[in-house]
Amino acid sequence: MSDSQAISQTQERAASARKRRMTTRASVKIGERVAGGVITVGGLMVIVAVLGIMVFLFRVVAPLMAGGEMHGSVRHQLATPAPVVWVNGDEFQTLSTVLSSDGTALTYHLPTGTEISREVLDFEGATVTAISGTLERDRVALGFDDGTVRFATLGFEATATAQARMPTGLSALTMRDQRLEGRVFTRVGSGDFRTLSALSELRTVEQISDEAIIALDYRIGGTPERPIIAFATVDAQGQVRVSRSRVQINMMTGDETVTTTTTDLPPIGLQGDEQVTGILLSGNADRVLISSDGGFIYRYDLRNLDAASMAERRRVADDGIAVTAMTFLTAEDALVVGTERGDVMVYFRLQTGTGTTTDGRELVRARTHASMPASVTDISEAQRSKEFVVTDAEGNVWVYHSTSDQVLMRMSRSGALGAETQAMIFPRGNGVLLAAETGEVEGWQYSQAHPEVTLKVLFGKIWYEGYNQPEYIWQSTAGTDLAEPKYSLVPLIFGTFKAAFYAMIFAVPIALMAAIYTSEFVDKRVRGTVKPMMEMMESLPTVVLGFIAALVLAPLVEEWIGAVLLGFFALPMGLMIGAFLWQTLPAQMALKYDGFPKFTLMGVSILVTAWIASRLGVTLEQLLFYGDFKQWTTGRIGTGTPFMFLILLPLSYFVTAWAFRKQFGHHYRDLISGMDRSRAGMVDAGRWIALLGIAMILSYAVAALLTLIGYDPRGSFIDSYQQRNALVVGFIMAFAVIPNIYTLAEDALNSVPGHLRAASLACGATPWQTARWVVLPTAASGVFSAVMMGMGRAVGETMIVVMAAGNTPIMEWNIFSGLRTLSANIAIELPEAVKDGTNYRVLFLAALTLFIMTFVINTGAELIRQRFRKRAFNL
Template sequence: MSGTQPRFTGRKRRLKTPWSVRFSDVLSEGVITVGGIGTIVAVCLVALVLVMEVVPLFRSATVQLLSERETPWREGQIVHFELNEYQTMGWLLTRDGVLQTVRLTPPSEEGKGTEGSAGGASFDVVQEIKLDTGAEITAVSTSTGKSDIVLGLADGTVRIGDFRFETTFVDPIEIKDWFTEQAHGLSSAKLKSPGDTAIFKDGVVQMTSQGQYRVQKLAWSLDDPIEVSGAPIALLDHLPQNNNSSGIGPQENVFVVLTGDKQLKLGVVTEKKSLLTGKVKRSSEIYDLPAADHVNEPAFVLLAGLGNNVLAADADGNLARFSIRDYDDIQLAEQVDLLPDSDAKLTRCDWVLGRETLFCGDSEGKCSGWFQIRLADRQDDAFAERKSSDGFALIQAHQFPAGPAAVSSFGASSRSRMFLVGYETGACSLFHMTTEKHVADLEPLGSDAVKLARIAPRDDGILLEAGGKMAHYALSPGFPDITLTSLFFPVWYEGYSEPLNMWQSSSSKIEDELKFSLFPLISGTFKATFYSMLFGSPIALLAAIYTSEFATRRTRTVVKPAVEMMASLPSVVLGFVAALVFAPIVEQIVPACLAAVFVVPFMVLLGGFLWQLLPQRISLRIQPYRLFFLVPMLFAGIYLAYLLGPAIERWLFLGDIKYWLVHPEKGSGLGGWLLILLPASALAMLALDSYGIAGYWRSRVALLPRSVFSLIGFGKFLALTLATLLLAVGVGSFFDFVGWDPRGTYIGEYDQRNSLIVGFVMGFAVIPIIYTIADDALSTVPAHLRSASLGCGATPWQTTLRIVIPTAMSGLFSALMIGFGRVTGETMIVLMAGGNTPIEDWNIFNGFRTLSTNIAIELPEAVQGSSHYRVLFLSALVLFLLTFLINTVAEVVRLYFRRRAVQL
């Protein structure tokens, strides 16, 4: 029937969702799920890679006994033993002048008695030479990591020589032919696999992992005798030769001896090569050292690495230091007790690598490290009574745990500050001098004293002699120069007056001490973050509040896209502009820039109060253009700060702020105090107005006409501004009167690329991120909350402060934390404008280095697997953990604010 309506059956008709929509939902959900899980997995994998690279830094050292053999010499017969870097051969020198080159038999060949062996399964003698010394060798001096040697003889002469291993690579055919010609019954088949060795001519050949044949042999030279004394040479030490590669100027060899008649003498041998004839002219001078009453009978004589000091110590630990800066006027500089408050005897005294730190071991098994510092750098009571003629003092900087018995031997590494200590009981321990780390203990060979202790040149092996046996160990020391203490706490490095946090990862010489403290880098990271957020976050938040709560829709559509466009500027461009444009300009107008920090906000606020003084009919008519009313005030503030800059520099900074900063003893510190006291005073006046004055005067002037009310408010603003200035000047003058000068704290020496520049440019870079998120958070506040507040009579400003901002606090906090993370991980701006100086001060006029920039600079040059390489990965892990911790705390705080906002 037409026109009739369908009868309602009571059943609800179900609408079917199109298959395309369902497919899109499922696909979107899958993509989002996979993407989220993938992101979490990727972050976890990054953390895992960092941990895998960092864990080896803290693994313990391993020591494995490779072989143990009888020594072919009598006890006390040899005077020196040296090992090559591949631990395949060595050379030894006996008292009667016999020089032997020996091959260390691999453990697989032990006991086979190969042809040419000496003493059964001990050493294979490669070459034996009788040196023409003319007398018995009574003293030997070598330098760790160097090939030069000085011999002291029984006839009172000294011989200067050079003993080094020379490496060549030979053709396999030559190897085969030579073995075939020999009658030793030894063939080239002996070299079947990498690492195999055999005697070849007057050296040792080894097959490398690349299948090459590497031959090493000992090359040596010995100069003519130098007459020193008529008595035998009892003790001897020397400095490594001053190698002058240019050939211009003389080369010096300096040595010190103690003769058999107890005389200390200094020898200086000068060699000069003629550029025309090529002949070398050598001359020598012998100087007598003055007597030291403090030292009874020297048991050790030593020359410091810089060639300016001679040390003589007796068995009781009494040490005399002689200054030899002027050979014609050698003076006793100071006398030191190496064993204070102890009845022990000094049993070993020698240098570690670099010849700056002195190792001392005593009869109680105690070990310590000593080096020089400048007395003027230490003003504490402990050094008040120290006296020296040259202004330096030898101090005990490192102390190690006592061993099981007296120290009987010592061996220093030629690559690091590690050293080996042998004891009378046969025990042996490995330490690191700078970090004071106990690296490892070695299995004793027996109960006899360790007489010889050597660390292989590559720190991968150890040789010990005790009780007529020689033990060869494989060593994997790990990273003894890295400990948690050295990474995050002060360490006492050579030559410094106190423990310091320092980062110095490169050096021109192996003897120089590398320093891997992360504290300056962490400090620089927080410094960059602090100054950048100090500049960027207030501007970004205030801009978000303005566009969200006060700007018209038309203004908002212009301002917000313009601010967000700032995020499109690449960091490298901002860093380039900061380093090459801003930094030189700011350097010329530093006082004006400092004045702008205070003058520009004052002028903007002044513009706001002047706006209130306008007649109401005019202000309502130009209300949409009030932003443009403040722009002239902004530029007026910048120009006024520029004009006031020279005057402020004359009034507060002696007419030159750079000179004022580096001379704390001159001028007044008031100018520095004002930089921090003016903001603090302004906050104090704001609190006084909000919680004191406002409640008192508003109830009395609330019924006055608008023009009078605005005029009174303007007068109050000027009065509080004057009070702020007077309070800052008064407190700053008081601090200056009592002697508190801010120079050297948050202000100090001016560097062109500094925290002020980075704070401005990086703050500029982070403004768009904070602004966008904060603006979105403010915009999501429900409109009925604003309406309710305004309906109750609150002003828009009161509504914003007491209703909108608390409600959007979780979003505002998230904006700050995201900006914080952006600044913490920033690299290019800090790299180009931060100065890259790894220091830990908070001087706004100085540079810094952050964790991220340090990784970017040094990781491409770091040797893979080295301490430097792994510490850089540790830096990345620390940065990862810092950001993770900050984000976790931020999320907890955000959720707290969100729970409070939900209650509204």
């Protein structure tokens, strides 16, 4: 074979090899398809998972907005020998007792109307003219026409009976209930029986007046061993009296010794033919309220019973409209008032400092509920919640919830409307029992899982008991069950944004400047060391950061607050000093030692200024904050000038620098352009010092002017100092967020094509001008994404906030106060929340709110990022 043939064959084989390399192997195609399928399936699964989480949250939250459900009703006509004056029912809705005016206590089976027992209390021929009972309705006081007050017990006793010990001779009432000798046996889930029986007993008699008692209220306090009975009466002559009975029980014999003291109160001061329609006594007997048919409520101040006084006369209804019913809600901070026009209102007794009352308090209308169709005849409060039931003259029976301002249930009587009635809510809040004086009783059973929650409660201002105005409050639990739960999510949403805001204030400038510095100005070897170290910071567990913030940083900041405030200015100044020192070096030396020596110089300069700040912190506190920064924040000493001086200093410097550049920029550049590097650096440093001095003078002058016109930052974004506050949260959360923002932003800056930098530098731009006007706008979409990723991390952060924020759900921008975020609130309260309870579902609503917030923020961020990307694409 000739050489030419050999060369030809070699070329053909090479060409064939090149052709083979142009085709893709089947295995590669299969791998690509498999990878594409896996990625597609994975993406779809992520979407399905996110949608599944949202659906689950909606399913848990949806019952909060569900209405009540009626389960049934009963109606019976009882054989009562005289008009019914009182009714009570047990919490299981099994038994009910009605008391007639002749003393007959008839107990019947509520579902069937079967009489269980009948006892007669001896009233000695006196006629009942007034009656009142305790919140539980088992202790009753009765006023009589002879001026006496008798006390009785009309309750129920519940015991457990094992199935093996069940007596014989039982008769069936229903499939569930059986009766025997005044007892009702109800099978429970364990197979044993709950045994219910009535307790009816007439206790003591007190002679209060020589006239008939026309209005009466009754309270019991003290301890079980030494109960204190307090009651207030109004007799036919309009005399108001308050009586207190101390009962001493002999624990050995069970004998009771009762000591009663009665005090006559000053005259009511009724106008014309105005008549008393009702009386209320507070549980600790510190006030008495009298209602009248003239539309007024009269309030006595009984804090000093020996010097009782008429504290207030308050009109609560229009002229000529009678107050027909009133009662306290649980905790007795709210007074419910009903009128003959059907108005239903709630009043709070607030400390307003008014001079029109003797104690500086006054009744203020806080809520106006939906009106009844006719005149209100009776109001009865629930035992364990802020619900109450109202009846009117047309037989309407409505159940209200005071806090949520809604009518939960609307029922109507089916019997004669002319008879007087009274209603009660069963102890578990799942039914209403109504009794007419004719012996007719009606009962309704219903369920309302979450009556205290509405959209207004969750996201609107509510006027809560004990507050002077409507506010956003989160307080799901309290020291007593009598307090109304407060479920406003607004303070938690506010706390979430507040924590993220202060964290981003610290994190964004540091992270972006660090990304620009390492991307555009440092040696590659420095970048190769700094970036991995920054990324390692992200691996620190947030619970460790929260622990450090709570136990180390928070006490340290509190002790060295002056040094911390000075550090905000000392650290940037240290960086500037390092930069000016580097500028004073000869050009050859600067080029030779560019890299780690330059980086080290900057670090040492910052550390030196930080050390100086730590030494001058006490001096700063003495000079600017009158020696005690925490006292200064409360407004007790000093003025707002010092802090406004510090706040305005950066802005003043930028204004001063901008004015200098506008007026003398060209001349200054011409001046230093002919100087060598070292001299130009010293001149520039002198310019910076001069501008800084002018800025300080300007800042203090503006701060003093603001103080002169009356502005003081204290009470707004500056207020009383708490150890665990937003400043500490901002510090430590910024430390957690900076690595995320820095890494993503630095990658975005490095992805900018090199020819853009080269073109800018070739046109005579400085590296800083190139970074500012070319690199940063080109990488804007990536930088913006980095910032939004950091914000998402800050919004969802939990452990740092739980440990370092103080967990106070308050709404104020004060950087020195605590906060509570949505995520922290879920972490704190969900482990203790009762499954499917109101607090449990509201916490899931908080999770759903956080989910929606992050979704909206990320969606908006993506839209903005796409706009940045389109602008950069043309480059």
